[in-house]
Amino acid sequence: MKKVRIALAAALAIGVAGCSDSGTSGDQGRENAVVNRISLQEAAEKADAIILSTISSVRPTLNWVHYAPTDSGCGDYTIDGKTTGSATRRAAVMTIVSEExxxxxxxxxxxxxxxxxxTISDIDSSRAFPAIDARTSEDFRMSVSVGAKGQFFFDITTxxxxxxxVSPPKTEANGxxxxxxxxxxxxxxxxxxSATTPAPSTAPTR
Incomplete structure (x- = not known):
């Protein structure tokens, strides 16, 4: 847990200094865009820390891996005349989670x-493929979803x-x-x- 606290603290130390009039775009009014002078690499590291802290909050521990990190441009949206981009980080749970x-x-x-x-922005209560979407106050958008064979996936987009x-994630997965x-x-x-009985009201702490 010490590594988790250090990683999250480092990410949250990144200054998110919003300046609503310094970003420009031909497509005026990205209502949820965060105008920020940090680099996309720093933003990706914050996304990594959020994924790590989320998965590490689960007890008993989940086995998980990183997969398919991506980044893309934001069209003609600029910050101080500089090209902008967005990064997505993803994690897949390798622990077998039963339907129950x-x-x-x-x-x-x-x-x-x-x-x-x-903020919880959406809940999909589908029996086969449920999902939850959320966002931070800086508009980092995340989701947890259940896919084929009940596999859990986490992703977060800056x-x-x-x-x-943007470098690959440096946070340590245990899978x-x-x-x-x-x-x-x-x-x-x-x-x-993996148990096929309903979960007790209090989950084990390890």
């Missing part, structure tokens, strides 16, 4: 996000920041890295999350 325990895991994540002051080279574009199906058994 998926709602409990979604609930843990939702409560954690609310505790951090994030607002538009000054474009820069086995994989090669290729396809994320492996969940394969790690958990006595708690």
């Amino acid at each position: 325990r998926r709602g409990s895991l979604l609930g843990v994540v939702e409560r954690y996000w609310k505790k951090q002051g994030y 607002p538009c920041f000054i474009k820069s080279e 086995t890295p994989f090669e290729g574009p396809k994320v492996p199906s969940p394969s790690v058994h958990s006595d708690f999350w």
Whole structure:
């Protein structure tokens, strides 16, 4: 947990100095855009820290991996005349989460996000593929969703920041890295999350 606290503290130390009149765009009025002079690399590191802290808040621990980080341009939107871009970070859970325990895991994540002051923007209560969307006050947009075979996915997309080279995530996942574009199906058994009975009201702390 010490690593998690250090990573999150470092990310939150990045100054988010909003200046509503310094960004320009041919498409006027990006209502949710955060005008910020930090680099896209710094924004991506903050996104990494949010994913890490979210997954690390879950008990018992989940096995997870990074996958498919991407970044893209923001069209003609500029900050101080500089090109901007947005980054997306993603994580896949390799722990097998049974159908009976998926709602409990979604609930843990939702409560954690609310505790951090994030806004829950949408809840998809689909029986097969439920999902929760949220956003931070700086408009970092995140989601947790359930995919094929009950696999949990986390992703977070940054607002538009000054474009820069973006390195792969440096936060440490506890799953086995994989090669290729396809994320492996969940394969790690958990006595708690893989159980086929409803979750007790109080989850174990380890």
